[in-house]
Structures are given as C-alpha cells and as structure tokens.
Amino acid sequence: GAVVSQHPSRVICKSGTSVKIECRSLDFQATTMFWYRQFPKQSLMLMATSNEGSKATYEQGVEKDKFLINHASLTLSTLTVTSAHPEDSSFYICSALQGSNYGYTFGSGTRLTVV
Amino acid sequence: GENVEQHPSTLSVQEGDSAVIKCTYSDSASNYFPWYKQELGKGPQLIIDIRSNVGEKKDQRIAVTLNKTAKHFSLHITETQPEDSAVYFCAATPLSGTYKYIFGTGTRLKVLA
Numbered sequence: 001g002a003v004v005s006q007h008p009s010r011v012i013c014k015s016g017t018s019v020k021i022e023c024r025s026l027d028f029q030a031t032t033m034f035w036y037r038q039f040p041k042q043s044l045m046l047m048a049t050s051n052e053g054s055k056a057t058y059e060q061g062v063e064k065d066k067f068l069i070n071h072a073s074l075t076l077s078t079l080t081v082t083s084a085h086p087e088d089s090s091f092y093i094c095s096a097l098q099g100s101n102y103g104y105t106f107g108s109g110t111r112l113t114v115v
Numbered sequence: 116g117e118n119v120e121q122h123p124s125t126l127s128v129q130e131g132d133s134a135v136i137k138c139t140y141s142d143s144a145s146n147y148f149p150w151y152k153q154e155l156g157k158g159p160q161l162i163i164d165i166r167s168n169v170g171e172k173k174d175q176r177i178a179v180t181l182n183k184t185a186k187h188f189s190l191h192i193t194e195t196q197p198e199d200s201a202v203y204f205c206a207a208t209p210l211s212g213t214y215k216y217i218f219g220t221g222t223r224l225k226v227l228a
Contacts, residue, residue, distance in 0.1 A: 006158070032214060043204065043220045044159070049213060057213075093158050097214050103149045104216060106158040 002028050002098045006107025013084055013114055021079045021110045023094030029074035030096035034104065035067070038091040050077040084114040117142035119207050121219025128195050129227050136222045138205035139187040145207040148188045149216075150179060153202045162203075163190070195226045 003026040013019050023033055031052045036044040048069050049057045056069035066088075068080040077096075081088055091111055095104040118141045128134050140148075146167035151159035165172045165179045165188065172179050176195075181188040192199055205219040 004158075034215075041221075041223075043218045046215060049215070091156075103147065103161060103164055103208075103210075106151070106160070109156070109158040111156065 002096070002105040004030075004094065004096050004105045004107040006094050006110060008110060009108060010111045011113070013112070015085055015114055016083055018080055018082045019084055019112060021081075021092055021094070021112075023077045023079070023096070023107050025075045025096045025098075025105070028096075028098045030077075030098065031074060032097040033071060033077040034095045034097075035069060035077075035079050036093045036095065038093060038109075040091075044093065047079075081112065084112070086114045088112065089114045117145060117207055117217040119205060119217045119219045121205050121222060123222060124220065125223045125225070127225045127227060130195060130197060132195055134190075134192045134195055134199070134224055134226075136190045136203055136205070136224070137187060138189070138207075138219045139185075140207040140217070141186065142207070142209070142217075143186070144209045145217075147208050147210040148179070148181060149206050150177075150190045151204045151206065153204065153221075155201075159204060192224075195224075197226050197228050200224055200226045 005024045007022050033050040035047045047062045050069045050071040052071045058064045071077040093109045094107040121138045149164035152162045153159045163177050176193045178191040203222045206216040208216045
C-alpha cells in the first residue's frame with residue numbers, strides 16, 4: 001500500500017530558530033499533500049494544502065510567512081516553522097493524496113517542542 | 116462548508132463487546148467517508164472507508180454503514196480487543212476539487228480487559 005514517510009519524528013528547538021519537517025511519498029507520486037496540526041486530545045486542523053510546482057494554499061488564520069511550505073517534487077513536501085515560539089509546540093502531520101480515487105495516506109507525525 | 120460531528124467523544128467497552136461510533140455530515144456533495152485510527156504519538160491510519168454508492172462495507176471485525184439520506188455514517192467494531200484502544204476519527208470529503216477532508220472531533224475508545 002501507499003506509504004508516506006515523515007521526518008523527524010521528534011524535534012526540540014530553541015525559541016527563535018527554524019525547523020524543517022519533511023514529508024515523502026515513498027511508492028507513489030503525490031501532486032497534493034496536506035499539512036495538519038494537532039493539539040493534545042484534539043482533532044486534526046488543516047493548515048495548508050501543498051501542490052507540486054505551485055504555491056501552497058493556506059487555511060484561514062494560518063500565517064504563511066511563519067509556516068513555509070515547499071512542494072518541489074512529486075514525492076516531497078516540506079514544512080518549515082520559522083522563528084519558532086513555545087506556542088508553536090504541537091504535533092504536525094502530513095498526508096498525501098495518491099490519486100483522485102484514493103484517500104489520504106498520513107505520515108507518522110512530528111512532535112515539535114520549542115523551548 | 117462541510118461540518119462533521121462525531122459521537123461519542125469517549126467510549127469504554129469490555130473486551131469482546133461491540134463498539135459503535137457515529138458521525139453526521141452536512142455537505143451532500145461529500146461522497147467518500149474514511150475512518151482513521153490514531154494511536155498515541157502516531158499519525159492516523161486508515162482502517163476502513165466507504166463511498167456514497169455503497170451502504171455498508173465490512174472488513175473482518177470492522178464495518179462501516181452509510182445512510183446518505185440522513186447524512187450519517189457509523190463505525191462498528193465487534194469482538195473488541197485491548198489493542199483496539201485508540202482515538203478514532205471519521206472524515207468526509209467530495210474527493211474532488213480541493214480534496215480536503217473534514218474530520219470529526221474524534222472518539223477515544225478504551226477496551227477494558
């Protein structure tokens with residue numbers, strides 16, 4: 001089946017630094033990937049839709065200059081949290097769309113802790 | 116826009132009993148309804164899905180039913196086991212356009228041994 005690899009699984013960074021999270025589709029090409037944020041005991045909140053070769057589409061309230069998304073190839077999307085602050089600490093999850101007749105495949109998530 | 120409600124938020128059952136989780140959606144254009152299981156610290160895993168042209172689908176101990184008229188769908192887990200303990204999310208999408216999923220709020224299932 002479709003596999004999405006997400007790295008790193010955990011990262012701790014200092015306030016003010018930037019962190020990059022990678023999301024790779026291993027055995028299929030994904031023209032569309034999605035980035036979610038999940039707070040403890042809450043549902044998944046869509047942050048942005050990443051389309052290969054074009055700018056990401058951000059959901060309302062998500063700062064595009066803070067959460068930089070790059071989808072430079074059909075198998076890789078990256079999320080960079082810039083100038084991270086403690087309130088950015090969360091669980092970030094990517095998902096990839098395999099094709100129009102298939103559902104999402106999710107990555108394993110990244111636990112970001114900003115200290 | 117689409118809105119998905121999920122109930123209950125928590126559910127405790129004895130091992131071997133059945134568990135049922137229900138979701139309702141608002142957008143009649145939604146035609147794909149997946150269910151995901153999320154274990155602590157991990158990403159969601161697809162466990163079963165159903166499309167709008169089907170009323171029921173079963174995979175071993177897991178089944179999903181869909182009532183398009185009433186706009187609700189349910190997850191049924193029979194003969195529950197402790198390893199079924201997790202958070203379950205339903206979702207709805209038209210599988211077209213933006214392909215966005217709208218997720219339910221999640222159900223924390225605890226299977227008591």
